[in-house]
Amino acid sequence: xxxxxxxxxxxxxxxxxxxxxxxxxxxxxxxxxxxxxxxxxxxxxxxxxxxxxxxxxxxxxxxxxxxxxxxxxxxxxxxxxxxxxxxxxxxxxxxxxxxxxxxxxxxxxxxxxxxxxxxxxxxxxxxxxxxxxxxxxxxxxxxxxxxxxxxxxxxxxxxxxxxxxxxxxxxxxxxxxxxxxxxxxxxxxxxxxxxxxxxxxxxxxxxxxxxxxxxxxxxxxxxxxxxxxxxxxxxxxxxxxxxxxxxxxxxxxxxxxxxxxxxxxxxxxxxxxxxxxxxxxxxxxxxxxxxxxxxxxxxxxxxxxxxxxxxxxxxxxxxxxxxxxxxxxxxxxxxxxxxxxxxxxxxxxxxxxxxxxxxxxxxxxxxxxxxxxxxxxxxxxxxxxxxxxxxxxxxxxxxxxxxxxxxxxxxxxxxxxxxxxxxxxxxxxxxxxxxxxxxxxxxxxxxxxxxxxxxxxxxxxxxxxxxxxxxxxxxxxxxxxxxxxxxxxxxxxxxxxxxxxxxxxxxxxxxxxxxxxxxxxxxxxxxxxxxxxxxxxxxxxxxxxxxxxxxxxxxxxxxxxxxxxxxxxxxxxxxxxxxxxxxxxxxxxxxxxxxxxxxxxxxxxxxxxxxxxxxxxxxxxxxxxxxxxxxxxxxxxxxxxxxxxxxxxxxxxxxxxxxxxxxxxxxxxxxxxxxxxxxxxxxxxxxxxxxxxxxxxxxxxxxxxxxxxxxxxxxxxxxxxxxxxxxxxxxxx
Numbered sequence: 001x002x003x004x005x006x007x008x009x010x011x012x013x014x015x016x017x018x019x020x021x022x023x024x025x026x027x028x029x030x031x032x033x034x035x036x037x038x039x040x041x042x043x044x045x046x047x048x049x050x051x052x053x054x055x056x057x058x059x060x061x062x063x064x065x066x067x068x069x070x071x072x073x074x075x076x077x078x079x080x081x082x083x084x085x086x087x088x089x090x091x092x093x094x095x096x097x098x099x100x101x102x103x104x105x106x107x108x109x110x111x112x113x114x115x116x117x118x119x120x121x122x123x124x125x126x127x128x129x130x131x132x133x134x135x136x137x138x139x140x141x142x143x144x145x146x147x148x149x150x151x152x153x154x155x156x157x158x159x160x161x162x163x164x165x166x167x168x169x170x171x172x173x174x175x176x177x178x179x180x181x182x183x184x185x186x187x188x189x190x191x192x193x194x195x196x197x198x199x200x201x202x203x204x205x206x207x208x209x210x211x212x213x214x215x216x217x218x219x220x221x222x223x224x225x226x227x228x229x230x231x232x233x234x235x236x237x238x239x240x241x242x243x244x245x246x247x248x249x250x251x252x253x254x255x256x257x258x259x260x261x262x263x264x265x266x267x268x269x270x271x272x273x274x275x276x277x278x279x280x281x282x283x284x285x286x287x288x289x290x291x292x293x294x295x296x297x298x299x300x301x302x303x304x305x306x307x308x309x310x311x312x313x314x315x316x317x318x319x320x321x322x323x324x325x326x327x328x329x330x331x332x333x334x335x336x337x338x339x340x341x342x343x344x345x346x347x348x349x350x351x352x353x354x355x356x357x358x359x360x361x362x363x364x365x366x367x368x369x370x371x372x373x374x375x376x377x378x379x380x381x382x383x384x385x386x387x388x389x390x391x392x393x394x395x396x397x398x399x400x401x402x403x404x405x406x407x408x409x410x411x412x413x414x415x416x417x418x419x420x421x422x423x424x425x426x427x428x429x430x431x432x433x434x435x436x437x438x439x440x441x442x443x444x445x446x447x448x449x450x451x452x453x454x455x456x457x458x459x460x461x462x463x464x465x466x467x468x469x470x471x472x473x474x475x476x477x478x479x480x481x482x483x484x485x486x487x488x489x490x491x492x493x494x495x496x497x498x499x500x501x502x503x504x505x506x507x508x509x510x511x512x513x514x515x516x517x518x519x520x521x522x523x524x525x526x527x528x529x530x531x532x533x534x535x536x537x538x539x540x541x542x543x544x545x546x547x548x549x550x551x552x553x554x555x556x557x558x559x560x561x562x563x564x565x566x567x568x569x570x571x572x573x574x575x576x577x578x579x580x581x582x583x584x585x586x587x588x589x590x591x592x593x594x595x596x597x598x599x600x601x602x603x604x605x606x607x608x609x610x611x612x613x614x615x616x617x618x619x620x621x622x623x624x625x626x627x628x629x630x631x632x633x634x635x636x637x638x639x640x641x642x643x644x645x646x647x648x649x650x651x652x653x654x655x656x657x658x659x660x661x662x663x664x665x666x667x668x669x670x671x672x673x674x675x676x677x678x679x680x681x682x683x684x685x686x687x688x689x690x691x692x693x694x695x696x697x698x699x700x701x702x703x704x705x706x707x708x709x710x711x712x713x714x715x716x717x718x719x720x721x722x723x724x725x726x727x728x729x730x731x732x733x
Contacts, residue, residue: 023343040070047079055096060105067114079119084118087134107696112139125157129173136181147182148190154178157202163422166201166441167208175205176252183265192270198307199266203312203440206259207319209252211334211448263316272309281317281416288314289423292430303429309423311433318420322452324413328406329455329551332490333448344553347493348455351398351548352565354570356599394461398550407551417454447476454497459549463501470494470501490554492518499566508570509732515563517724522563524718564594564717570732572602576609584611585732586618590720593627593713600629607633615646620647622638622701624720626708635702650697 039501050059066076086099103111112355115135122128132150138145158170179198181186190198263647267274273291288310295306324595327334329346397414399407424434443449450473457466474494499514551556568591575584592599592606610616616637625631637645721728 003068012611019700020121025431040066040073040075043070044073044075051102056098056101057105060102063102065071066104067110071117080114080118081121084115084131084134092692104666108139112142113138125153126169126173127155129170130176133173133177133181136178140185142183143181143185147178147185147188151178151182151198165208166204169656171201171205172252175202181271183262183477190269192305195266195270196312199262199312199498200437200440202259202262203316203319204712206252206255207323207441210255211323211446259316263312263395266312267309270308273306276690281321282412283311285317285416285420285423288317292426295427300447306430308434311430311437314420314423314430315434315437318417321413321417322421322449325410325417325453326448328404328410328413330448330451330490342553343489345493345498346404346551346553347396347559348458348549348551348577349497350458350504351563352551353398353548353563355565355569356595356602369512395461396548397459398548403553404551409553413519414455417452418459421456445476445479447473450476458497458501461547463504466501469496470498481660486499492521493554496559496563499563503569508573509729511566511570512728512732515566516721518559518563519721520720520725522560522718524560524712524714532622560714560718561594564591564721567591567728568594568599568720574732576605578595580611580613581731582617583727585616586620587728587731589618590624591717593625593630594631594717596627603633607637610645611643614643615648617648618722619649619651620724622651622705623723624716625709626705626713626716627704628709631702631705631709638698646699651702 008246009622043062047059047062047066050062063076063079066073067080070076083099083103086096087103089096106114112135115138119128119131119135124129129150132146136147136150154174158168158174161168165172179202182190183198264274274287281286292307295303295310297305329348331343332345335343353461361665397411399411401407404410423430425431429491438444450469454466454469455472457469477494490558495514495518502508502510502514552562568588571584571587571591574581575588589603589606592603619624621634625634634647634649636642638647
């Protein structure tokens with residue numbers, strides 16, 4: 001008891017002298033330590049003085065003595081935990097740097113032993129793993145003993161914690177930190193199947209990381225406070241996901257490069273056929289194509305080895321390029337959006353640039369051919385079947401480089417991803433392994449991947465299959481409420497692609513139905529629409545094909561003209577048949593105003609048909625035809641020189657006579673956007689066209705119509721689609 005009192009006295013005396021005379025305080029403690037060498041309080045006080053004075057060498061020696069002589073003292077482990085925290089911290093403040101320097105003064109053997117014992121003091125899996133990781137980094141020779149077991153511990157902890165996503169704290173620590181140490185250490189012997197398993201885990205993590213939805217993370221962050229209070233481990237894990245994977249200071253740099261680096265190391269350790277390092281995606285894909293040519297000539301072991309090489313190499317090339325393509329055409333999926341951001345999505349569609357061409361050639365494309373079956377019966381061969389038989393041929397994709405500056409890279413990514421997909425499905429063994437991996441990753445729930453697959457199927461011309469894929473895409477969008485939506489057009493992009501697919505299949509009523517659904521949700525552009533031929537650079541005719549595609553921005557300025565072109569294409573085929581259909585012909589005339597004068601030749605063909613018929617009935621004419629050239633042509637048809645063609649273009653004769661008093665240039669309200677009554681009786685007997693009164697009404701209506709030539713055409717055509725939706729659909733029945 002007396003010795004304890006003496007120790008406390010000496011420590012107190014030294015503590016009182018620290019500020020006034022630090023050397024005297026140090027002398028008192030040296031005396032005390034000499035008298036009582038086994039007293040922990042004296043040595044700890046000496047350490048505290050040296051640490052506070054930031055004397056690195058002396059503080060390190062005292063810490064070493066305490067660690068050796070008093071390993072069970074809680075105060076020692078508190079100091080060690082502070083030091084190890086500084087070692088794991090990337091901060092560069094003065095205190096952190098001092099603690100790192102203090103640790104460096106310790107002998108290497110003591111450092112290793114201290115980190116090992118500090119690891120044993122950790123009860124939290126993440127903290128224990130980070131401490132052991134610190135040991136592995138500072139002492140690479142310890143990787144052989146502890147590396148694989150640490151990796152397995154993290155993967156097991158991920159399973160026990162029931163993580164919903166591979167992008168979690170355990171997987172991140174394993175893939176980004178532990179795995180590179182393991183596979184880069186030549187002394188660590190790993191079987192091939194374990195290397196494949198680790199590559200599988202790394203690929204799943206990095207692909208999930210780069211394709212994660214930022215809006216989902218925001219939603220996740222907002223809901224973390226409602227996490228079950230009985231699950232503290234999961235709460236800390238969620239916090240780690242948000243803080244560790246979204247903060248700029250903790251973002252993973254060049255994740256694709258890291259993943260392909262792991263692929264390269266696994267390739268070397270598994271003795272794959274890799275004759276050149278640092279290949280780009282196109283070169284890797286070309287090499288895998290060559291390998292596939294003779295992969296079946298190997299024995300079972302060789303076939304299994306090179307099958308894994310082809311599958312994993314082509315798969316990573318596929319996912320990287322598919323992601324780059326979708327990230328360019330629908331950036332809102334992967335980039336944070338704000339009201340001021342300009343993340344305009346793009347949509348892949350069949351090119352309709354030849355819509356104003358020859359009617360007969362268009363009709364021949366949609367005639368269903370017949371071929372003999374084996375039993376002598378005939379089978380209808382649809383355009384879908386025809387395209388499937390030639391899906392390997394290249395199709396040109398038209399892009400406006402002003403709207404999509406990186407269009408060359410986008411199209412290259414699409415090409416490489418598509419060829420990778422085809423390679424992975426070129427042999428049963430490859431397809432089976434690739435399918436197994438996709439099922440384990442639940443890729444059927446990846447919205448971005450469904451977007452790419454849909455575009456790829458459209459490119460291949462498998463339109464029936466594309467429609468089914470678009471339905472799946474719609475279901476995914478409905479299930480994932482976190483998806484960032486840029487506007488009504490992006491919501492309707494699936495309908496636009498469905499409409500184009502139905503048109504390619506010759507299903508014109510379905511085409512029109514989808515188009516009109518889109519038009520109902522679109523706000524027409526009030527500015528003048530730039531002509532299509534000026535927007536998209538032309539391809540030389542000898543290289544141009546009827547099956548070209550285009551990438552269009554999801555904006556009203558681009559989408560409305562395309563939708564109207566689809567409608568024109570549908571009515572065009574019906575209007576110029578041998579069977580008279582004035583209603584379809586009238587719709588064509590209205591829609592031909594869109595890109596005037598590109599449609600002038602087709603309009604003149606319509607005029608010739610009217611002249612051959614000797615009459616024409618379209619009561620919506622004065623509601624929607626505002627093109628001055630068309631008005632002049634129809635006015636000429638009523639003259640003797642024009643053939644005195646009988647035209648029934650007036651919505652209601654009684655209304656015209658009643659409202660004949662307004663001054664010229666003002667169109668009566670009854671003429672504006674009235675739903676057509678033409679379907680009530682399209683074949684009734686008419687006499688008004690030969691009376692002088694009606695001739696005068698026609699002249700007045702024409703003069704008033706001229707005053708409407710300055711109206712915004714897109715607004716007029718938008719109202720045409722909205723007001724006449726029922727009649728438009730009935731025309732195609």
